[in-house]
Amino acid sequence: MLNYSHDWRLVLAAFAIALMAGFTGLSLTRGASKLDISRRKSVVSMAAVALGGGIWSMHFVAMLGLQLPIFYFYDGLTTLISALVAILLTGLSLLILHFRPRSGTSKALAGAIVGVGISLMHYIGMSGMELCRPVYTPAGVFGALAASIGLSILAVRVAYSDRGRRNIVIGTVCFGTAVVMVHFIAMAGTAFEASGDQTTSGPALDNETLALLVTLAAFLISSAFLLTSATFAPNETPEVAKSKDGAKDHLVKDEVVPARDAKSVIRIPHEKEGRAYFVDASSVAALRAEGHYTLLYRGTESLFCPWSISEAEERLAGAGFIRVHRSFLLNPSHVAKFERNKDTAECQLLEDPKTRIPVSRTRLAELREVLGL
Structure with a gap:
């Protein structure tokens, strides 16, 4: 040797x-x-x-x-x-x-x-x-x-x-x-x-x-x-938002949703009284699974969408939405408050503070990364 x-x-x-x-x-x-x-x-x-x-x-x-x-x-x-x-x-x-x-x-x-x-x-x-x-x-x-x-x-x-x-x-x-x-x-x-x-x-x-x-x-x-x-780069710095009393109490990541020109705007259908309407995906805060369909959280409204949660996840991948729970998709740009609860968490929405979006343990790390936490 x-x-x-x-x-x-x-x-x-x-x-x-x-x-x-x-x-x-x-x-x-x-x-x-x-x-x-x-x-x-x-x-x-x-x-x-x-x-x-x-x-x-x-x-x-x-x-x-x-x-x-x-x-x-x-x-x-x-x-x-x-x-x-x-x-x-x-x-x-x-x-x-x-x-x-x-x-x-x-x-x-x-x-x-x-x-x-x-x-x-x-x-x-x-x-x-x-x-x-x-x-x-x-x-x-x-x-x-x-x-x-x-x-x-x-x-x-x-x-x-x-x-x-x-x-x-x-x-x-x-x-x-x-x-x-x-x-x-x-x-x-x-x-x-x-x-x-x-x-x-x-x-x-x-x-x-x-x-x-x-x-x-x-x-x-x-x-x-x-x-x-x-x-x-510094553009990952979160924007500090203020509550009604002026206190700095939560973080929202700046520019979470990528910029898109008018031709590439993603629109989500919702149905009401037998008619189909469309809304800009950027205005929707979250989607919740409802059987084979979903509910859109837009402002304080809940709108019926014919997409399943899986179809919505696939169609909205380019609009910044992420899966945070088996029943929820979340648009991070609408998050007002993030609250950790042991191995899970909840997100409060800007337009509707009463609505809480659950975050499962397996999705927690990805969401924290997106929010800049």
Whole structure:
């Protein structure tokens, strides 16, 4: 077996890549669940490339920092496959988080998929070594898999327990630490032996040059995604509203509903005395399921709508409405007061303070994010 060591400059660069990728992916997906389907898919795709590509880039840079007493290099096709596995499994976990109810089970499943992706990416990438053969121990493989799944579940739970800035930063640290720790836990259970003809010529670029190029590419991709799609700008600052006595007693997020031109205004039908009428969706505060139909809360009125709650959720996805309960859709721009009650909450409406909209436990984090809490 061969003795080996690591170039710690490349190890630090790998850790920096993991942090950058984690912050980019978690920032991109902040608020994605309230976007319409096509925009949400686009954001999730970019985040999958950032997170999955970051996982692979971290691993590859760290492996390029591996110092062995013999010459070795990596097969290009195998290396590409390892990168695609990381991106695809990361994308699958993000689909679960942003296209399904965000429960404890879904978070654990998403974290487990990311963890499996990290381990698969690592061992597929290692199998691409040329002129040097890795030898694994069962304990090393099991330890790496257990660590990757456990740490990834922890990272997802932290980042998605509350989608605020603090949790994104903490989740980023958890994510970066998870990827780096899994890599070195796996390496601790791996030995190397020479294989093949050592006179074989390798790629034109040496390992250090490749590491520099991969690091630069990872940072450029993450930076581009952050600059074009993610923001922590002041326009997220909530507007402080006042009650009738002038006291500042509740928060309403500014500009929750995206601006739309006249041609794209969404109108909701309601029926009265056998006739159909239409109202602008922005004037509706909430919808409540009523059997196979819904009731619209508009001002102090309750109007009968022929849509089911599921149909309304699909049609109003681009109008800023979010599902806060199995029986309620809410327009956050009409929220006057948010009141937490242990694991659930209630929202009071601006136009009709007597109406309270319940918020279920599984929808609480998403609503708090939208309201800027």
